[in-house]
Amino acid sequence: MDSFSKKVRTFDAFPKIDSEHTVQSKRGGLSTLLTGFCALLILWVEVGGYLGGYVDHQFKIDDQVNTDMSINLDMLVAMPCEFLHTNVMDITDDRFLAAELLNFQGTDFILPEGFQINKHNDAHDTPDLDEIMQETLRAEFRVSGARIHEDAPACHIFGSIPVNQVSGDFRITGKGFGYRDRLIVPFQALNFSHVIKEFSYGDFYPFINNPLDFTGRTTEEKLQAFKYYSKVVPTMYERLGIEIDTNQYSLSEQHRVYKTDPRGRPQGVPGIYFHYDFEPVKLIISEKRIPFLQFVARLGTILGGIIILAGYLYRMSEKLIKILYGKKYAERDTEKKKGGLLDS
Known part of the structure; x- marks a missing residue:
């Protein structure tokens, strides 16, 4: 047995250090x-x-053919509801009178605390997976087409609008400006100061923060035009078999004041414009191991x-x-x- 042990030590690939050489x-x-x-x-x-696990971000071509989606809106405009005209028009020349589904509620115009008023909006970060899983409580507006106290100083506009999933504009203008109407709002009554509590695309998740949420703009100009340009990216969040399909968007802004011609008519249509365009890619954020x-x-x-x-x-x-x-x-x-x- 001893001789066998000696032979094994001889062929040991990792010989041990003798005790007399250790310190x-x-x-x-x-x-x-x-x-x-x-x-x-x-x-x-x-x-x-x-x-x-770890969070994986991947982009892929959006191969799903979606014909329509919703614009979710909750905002306050410093004009009476009876003076406002809302309309959607896209590149297919399809027009939709958003007033048929939106709710108009007369109220007073206030600037809520915590809103970013007249500040550059750079909140374009992609929400992380944990935040989405905690805040995705799907909801719907309970009423549509309601009109209350339309002669109040300001107008609370809220609701969801179905639109074609192509490039288009959602516009809020004064009646008689840009579209024919029986009522023409006088210049002195125009005031497109506004605050936005919610503006999102797709399914309505009221607790997910979007770039236009809790922002606002004020102006003293009567012929002011506020223009928001958004690039919408379909986004899917995946965790433990749960899938949340939503949309996020980046935002750029352009604001201008129109002048009048020699006849006293404005050289543009004042109002609030939300231009949207859809990207052909889809972002997939998933938890993997x-x-x-x-x-x-x-x-x-x-x-x-x-x-x-x-x-x-x-x-x-x-x-x-x-x-x-x-x-x-x-x-x-x-x-x-x-x-x-x-x-x-």
Whole structure:
């Protein structure tokens, strides 16, 4: 049996260090503890990352043919409802009188606290997966086509409008401006100051923050035109088999004041314009997890790298101590194990 053990040791690919060549020291023990602590810390992080998964972002061509979608709106305009005209027109020359489905409620014009008024809107960040999963409570406006107190100083407009999924405009103008109407609003009554609580595309999720939400613009000009241009990107969020199909959009703005011609007529149509255009790509944000065997291989590679790196750093530190303080100082507090030839 002893001869067999000797033969096995002879063919050992990783021969062990004899006890007489090993040296114990406080610095070596400390480095071992630090290495073990770092290894446990990385092990804890990697296991947590594996269990929690990771968020993957991918773009793909939107191959779904969607003919229509909704514009969800909740805003306040500083004009009486009876003076306002709402209309949708797209590149197919299809017109839709949005007033048939929107709700008009007369009220007073106020600037709510917490709204960004007359500020540049740069809130174009994509909502993360956790935020969407927490805030996606689908809702619908309970009424449509209601008209209450239309002669009040301001008008609360809210509701959902079905539109064709092509480039188009949703417009809020004064009656008699841009469209024929029995009533022509006088210049002195025009005031397109407004605040927007909700403006989104697709299914109505009232708790998801969009670029136009909680914003507003005020003006003293009567022939003011506020123009918002949005690029709509279909977005799908996936987690644990749950899919939430929504839309997000980027925003740019252009505002101008029209002048009048020699006859006193405005050289443009004042109002509030929401221009929308749809991108041919779809963003998919999903939670994924790496395969288990890949995780084990990754974990072994990281832990092995830590051990090798710790050995290199320890040897470098020992050489540096010898250079700076001498060999005697470096060998202080070391304990050589018994078993060598000189021990006898």
